[in-house]
Amino acid sequence: MQTAAASFFRTEVIRRCRQFGKVAFRKYLLVTNATISLGLSGVGDILQQNYEVLQKKQEKWDPERTKNMALTGLPVGVICHLWYNFLDHRMPGRTVKRVIQKVVVDQILFSxxxxxxxxxxxxxxxxxxxxxxxxxxxxxGWxxxxxxxxxxxxxQVINFYWLPTRYRVLYDNTISLGYDVYTxxxxHEVPLEDDDEEEDS
Structure with a gap:
């Protein structure tokens, strides 16, 4: 009885996850991509701030800074969504030559x-x-x-060769979590040179 119940529960969870995946990564893909980008951009800043607190570079976590860093994920998520759709439409195919072309174009133009x-x-x-x-x-920026x-x-070789277009932004954001910490x-930690004139009023 318990085994049957556990099996039913697992089956139901799997079914609901698949159903959610179809909705999130097909019907509402743009919203999903923007949300993922927003969330992981915020997580990257939280990790960096916690490191800074441990290193005594700041006293405590600044939620306003994390909010702003997270919000940068919205436009970035949207343009990444549009870019990948455009790139896959204009440069279809998964040959080695095509993948290398996409990587070069992505790095030189889009980054x-x-x-x-x-x-x-x-x-x-x-x-x-x-x-x-x-x-x-x-x-x-450099x-x-x-x-x-x-x-x-x-x-991006992995991204362009193996993954469908709808999963590109999810993959990007998963890989870029460490990069978000660096960003x-x-x-926030690297000072601008000769910045006195540009201070905010």
Missing amino acids: PICISVFFITLGFLEHSKPAKVKKEIVQK MLYAAEWMIWPPA SYIK
Whole structure:
């Protein structure tokens, strides 16, 4: 009796998970991708802040900072969703040559856009002056871009070769959790050079 009940429970859980997956990753894919990006961007900042607290670089967790970092995930999640759909439509196929082409295009064209959107969104949320946002993109953006070249080409080979389009943003965000920690560090711990004029009013 107990075995039958346990088997029924497992079957029901699996059925509901599959049903949820179909809804989340098909019918409401854009919402799912934006939500995943928002959530994991926030988690990355929480991890970085906890490290900073342990290192005595700050006294306690700053929820406002985590909120802003999480909110950057919304536009990034949306543009990643649109980008992958566009890329797979314009460059269909899973041959080795096609996958390499996608990786190169993704790194050269899309990565700088994604990094810029991150800084622009944070600048808006923090009420920063446009000059400061521009300076952050120039001075800090290259650090993030250099790190991306170490992480994303091999990761994107897997993404473009094996995964369906609907799972690309989920995969991206799972892989990028460690990168999100680094992003938070670059944004909040690396000072701008000659930043006195660009301080927020």
